[in-house]
Amino acid sequence: MINSVHIDELRTHLNHAKEKLSSEKQKILGLHPINAALNREEYVFGYVRAERTGMRAINRRLAEIAWLPMQLDPRSEIMGDDRHSMKRWLTSAVIGMPNADIFGNDFMHALTRCGLKFGWDHSEFIKLNARIANLFRDLSCLIGLIYYCSWMSDNNIDTLQLSNPEDLNRTAEEIAALLQSPEIYRYLRAQEQNDEKKSTRGKKRAIEKPAKKERPSLRVIEKQHYYGGYQPDPAAV
Numbered sequence: 001m002i003n004s005v006h007i008d009e010l011r012t013h014l015n016h017a018k019e020k021l022s023s024e025k026q027k028i029l030g031l032h033p034i035n036a037a038l039n040r041e042e043y044v045f046g047y048v049r050a051e052r053t054g055m056r057a058i059n060r061r062l063a064e065i066a067w068l069p070m071q072l073d074p075r076s077e078i079m080g081d082d083r084h085s086m087k088r089w090l091t092s093a094v095i096g097m098p099n100a101d102i103f104g105n106d107f108m109h110a111l112t113r114c115g116l117k118f119g120w121d122h123s124e125f126i127k128l129n130a131r132i133a134n135l136f137r138d139l140s141c142l143i144g145l146i147y148y149c150s151w152m153s154d155n156n157i158d159t160l161q162l163s164n165p166e167d168l169n170r171t172a173e174e175i176a177a178l179l180q181s182p183e184i185y186r187y188l189r190a191q192e193q194n195d196e197k198k199s200t201r202g203k204k205r206a207i208e209k210p211a212k213k214e215r216p217s218l219r220v221i222e223k224q225h226y227y228g229g230y231q232p233d234p235a236a237v
Contacts, residue, residue, distance in 0.1 A: 001163060002161050002162070002163055003161070003162060003163070004159055004160070004161060005159065005160050005161075005162045005165055006158060006159055007149055007152055007153060007157070007158050007159070007160065009165070010145075010149060010160065010162070010165055010171075011149055013165040013166060013171075014142060014145055014146060014149070016166075017138070017142055017166070017168055018142060021135060021138055021139060021142065024131075024135055025135065028107065028110050028128070028131060028132060028135070029106050029107070029109075029110055030110075031110050031113070031114065031128065032110065032113040032114045032117050032118075033097065033113065034097060034113055034116065034117065038096075038097065040089070040090050041090070042116070043098070043112065043116065044086060044090055046112045046115055046116050047086070047104060047108060047109070047112045049112075049115065049120065050108050050111040050112040050114075050115050051078065051079065051104070051105075051108045051111075053111070053120075053129060054078065054107065054108050054111050054129060054132060054133070055074060055075070055078060055079070057129045057130060057132070057133035058074045058078075058132065058133045058136045058137075059074065060133065061133040061134060061136060061137035062074065062136065062137060062140060064137065065137060065140055065141060065144075065169065065172065067176055068140060068141070068143075068144035068172060068176070069144055069147055069148075070140075070143055070144060070147060071140040071143070071144070072136055072139055072140045072143065074136055077105065078104075078105040078107070078108060079105075085102065085103035085104075086103040086104065088103075089102050089103055097109075097113070107132050107135075110128070110132075111125070111128055111129060111132060114128045137169065138168050138169070141168035141169050141171075141172045142168055144172050145168065145171060145172055145175070148172075148175045148176075148179070151179075155188060155191070156191065157184075157187075160174075160175065160178065161174075161178075162174055162175075
């Protein structure tokens with residue numbers, strides 16, 4: 001069912017979605033603590049395996065939304081750290097479960113703990129891997145929708161036809177389709193032409209001389225108008 005949604009209402013939905021994603025992140029990071037004595041070599045090998053598996057799943061999800069104007073960069077988020085900190089932890093006297101402050105990424109640490117606890121082919125590991133990948137996809141959709149809202153506000157588009165504003169992926173698809181449509185081009189072109197007409201009328205009034213006066217008592221200064229012209233389609237960036 002399609003509903004008319006004001007852009008301010010959409011922003012409210014996005015704020016709710018941001019809170020839900022933040023809650024989901026905290027739930028994932030708290031999963032599967034390991035209470036038994038930790039075998040560091042086993043953990044490091046498990047982390048590398050979880051990182052490789054997790055990156056594949058995340059990249060598959062992000063490939064589904066490659067049309068977004070911007071996305072998270074999972075490689076810099078997950079693999080930005082080199083292996084030196086991991087090697088230091090492997091030989092250090094620090095006791096306890098490692099986290100991103102020591103090395104790596106906290107999502108991959110959660111995935112590692114799950115793999116070590118249940119096994120790498122267990123359904124719990126597969127579900128958690130998909131859950132993390134979906135979170136990265138939804139975060140990318142949220143970033144793209146915030147960008148879309150700013151662009152639409154700048155172009156005086158205040159109402160949208162959306163089927164379910166709570167569904168980030170679906171909403172991003174629908175707005176991207178709108179911004180690629182002939183209707184939006186005609187709307188923006190009409191705005192541009194209207195501003196051009198107003199500018200032309202303003203210039204004509206500015207250069208008219210006062211009637212029945214040989215010399216105007218005031219010098220006319222032409223004002224500059226602030227219009228940037230037609231903006232490119234952000235969905236095609």
